[in-house]
Amino acid sequence: MDKPASKPTESATGTAGAQSLRRALSLLRLLAEHQEDGITLTEVMAASGLERSTAHRLLSCLAEEQFAERDPDTKSYRLGIDAMQLGFASMRRVPLVDNCKPLMQKLARMSGDTVFLVIRQGDYCLCLAREEGHFPVKVFTTDVGGRRLLGLGAGGLALMSQLSDAEIERIHDRHAEEYLHANFTRECLLQAVRRTRAIGYADITDTLTVGVSGVGCTFTASASTQAAISFGAISPRLPPERKKEMAKLLMEQLIQQRSATGDGGQPA
Structure with missing residues (x-):
């Protein structure tokens, strides 16, 4: 279980109460960096510092919303179709x-x-x-x-x-x-x-x-x-x-x- 985090203040760490959102966005950046070969849950944990349960929960949510996808053979994660659509839209x-x-x-x-x-x-x-x-x-x-x-x-x-x-x-x-x-x-x-x-x-x-x-x-x-x-x-x-x-x-x-x-x- 993750240790309870102290409440972030807007001046110190940005908008208060947005820790989960920041973690999810951080994982999206991580997936983008490893889009070619994908990244496993264990590698996500090592790179992000998140506990296994937290990393798995966030990745599962991103996959459910099609912002991430999991290869059934390699078990690695990549950006999903919705994340790519956002990227293409932003390029305009x-x-x-x-x-x-x-x-x-x-x-x-x-x-x-x-x-x-x-x-x-x-x-x-x-x-x-x-x-x-x-x-x-x-x-x-x-x-x-x-x-x-x-x-x-x-x-x-x-x-x-x-x-x-x-x-x-x-x-x-x-x-x-x-x-x-x-x-x-x-x-x-x-x-x-x-x-x-x-x-x-x-x-x-x-x-x-x-x-x-x-x-x-x-x-x-x-x-x-x-x-x-x-x-x-x-x-x-x-x-x-x-x-x-x-x-x-x-x-x-x-x-x-x-x-x-x-x-x-x-x-x-």
């Missing part, structure tokens, strides 16, 4: 996308290249928006709603650079085979992250697609959300010197947006 109008769209259009116009907006979603980065300049890269497969492992694309590498080395190693170990397919050993991934931290922006060449390069920079989207904007182009359009120019342009424009709007544009 995302405040972050609305705020960043003018900047992305400006960057695409100024550079002529393709501009991406991504956020972290568990071990992956999720593409929220894409703007094409007058010289768009037609070989890209990343589109709005698409996901890639953190560290592989310019935006994903920029986001990963904000994590601790220990967390990066855990992410790599969970997806070692996929990273290996992209020629990323654990040490190669850490080297790319350390270089990103050192120069202040992500710089990739041939990571996702041979002949395609990119640069990316993170910014604080909200108190709890880091996002990244990146450029993508065929490698001849992004030699080392132009990468530096594009990174400088990106960081300057993010700072300008921050100054103009007061939010959504502080480079990390």
Whole structure:
């Protein structure tokens, strides 16, 4: 049985009397992070710190309401159809996308290249928006709603650079085979992250697609959300010197947006 929790106060922990709701929302986030392979009840307990009875009760309720589903063979949980429908509905109008769209259009116009907006979603980065300049890269497969492992694309590498080395190693170990397919050993991934931290922006060449390069920079989207904007182009359009120019342009424009709007544009 869970220990009785003291009543939360609005100033200390948020809205009072909403502990069960917060726990359920926390489990939904946990399911989203493990959507690919699913997560078992035991793993949910370990990750959430909840007692078995509480975790099982909340997961059962989420499953009854179709916000979660349980695989009868593996006994693992994933997001259910109703959770996915909410996600799809929210994609139609995302405040972050609305705020960043003018900047992305400006960057695409100024550079002529393709501009991406991504956020972290568990071990992956999720593409929220894409703007094409007058010289768009037609070989890209990343589109709005698409996901890639953190560290592989310019935006994903920029986001990963904000994590601790220990967390990066855990992410790599969970997806070692996929990273290996992209020629990323654990040490190669850490080297790319350390270089990103050192120069202040992500710089990739041939990571996702041979002949395609990119640069990316993170910014604080909200108190709890880091996002990244990146450029993508065929490698001849992004030699080392132009990468530096594009990174400088990106960081300057993010700072300008921050100054103009007061939010959504502080480079990390």
